[in-house]
Amino acid sequence: MSAADDALADAFFEARKADLERRLKPKRFRHSLGVSQTAETLARTYGADVSTARLAGLLHDWDKCLDDQAIRDRARDLGTDVPDLVLQAMPQLLHGPTAARALAREFPQIPPEALSAIEKHTAASVDMSDLDLIVYVADVIEPSRSFDGVDKLRRAVGRVGLEDLFVLVFQHSLENLVATGKRLHPDTVDVWNHYVERKLKREGTPSGAAKGR
Numbered sequence: 001m002s003a004a005d006d007a008l009a010d011a012f013f014e015a016r017k018a019d020l021e022r023r024l025k026p027k028r029f030r031h032s033l034g035v036s037q038t039a040e041t042l043a044r045t046y047g048a049d050v051s052t053a054r055l056a057g058l059l060h061d062w063d064k065c066l067d068d069q070a071i072r073d074r075a076r077d078l079g080t081d082v083p084d085l086v087l088q089a090m091p092q093l094l095h096g097p098t099a100a101r102a103l104a105r106e107f108p109q110i111p112p113e114a115l116s117a118i119e120k121h122t123a124a125s126v127d128m129s130d131l132d133l134i135v136y137v138a139d140v141i142e143p144s145r146s147f148d149g150v151d152k153l154r155r156a157v158g159r160v161g162l163e164d165l166f167v168l169v170f171q172h173s174l175e176n177l178v179a180t181g182k183r184l185h186p187d188t189v190d191v192w193n194h195y196v197e198r199k200l201k202r203e204g205t206p207s208g209a210a211k212g213r
């Protein structure tokens with residue numbers, strides 16, 4: 001990017017940051033800044049585009065200010081294609097997809113790679129790009145997060161590959177949802193199996209079905 005492009009990207013980033021501060025509660029705004037900074041660090045570590053990563057991290061929770069009904073209405077208005085179970089029972093999982101669509105409409109200059117990462121940061125997916133993985137991970141390990149095991153996840157940055165890092169973080173999220181009796185997104189099993197299969201292949205471990213009891 002030229003110096004002029006950099007200045008334009010910086011101005012756009014600062015303007016959306018100001019928008020975000022008006023949209024979100026202070027704690028959520030601080031979280032968004034943390035995700036942006038962490039996504040930037042991860043992009044440097046794993047060779048992704050730093051400017052796109054920090055923008056996607058900043059904007060990933062753009063729609064987190066909406067309550068359940070407002071999210072449902074927004075998903076319908078934007079034509080977001082979602083399973084009925086998600087729409088009815090876990091509408092908050094739609095804040096990624098609705099944000100990506102709304103931002104694309106309002107700010108056509110946002111790169112599609114950033115919109116993809118914003119869309120997938122809630123439920124993940126089986127076809128995630130490096131940037132998608134980075135924003136997913138940054139959302140969980142940014143500095144204001146504090147939960148048992150977060151330091152272990154942070155220490156893995158740069159020590160394991162990006163997909164292995166995502167698997168560690170996704171595993172943590174999944175364990176936490178089950179442990180606290182929460183519902184799972186219908187795609188979660190597919191996502192888990194997809195990335196575990198790839199990890200086993202990377203490790204040269206024979207793939208096998210789960211053992212029966």
Ligand SMILES: [Fe+2]
Nearest residue numbers: 060061121122
């Ligand atoms: Fe989110």
Ligand SMILES: [Fe+2]
Nearest residue numbers: 031060061139
């Ligand atoms: Fe978030």
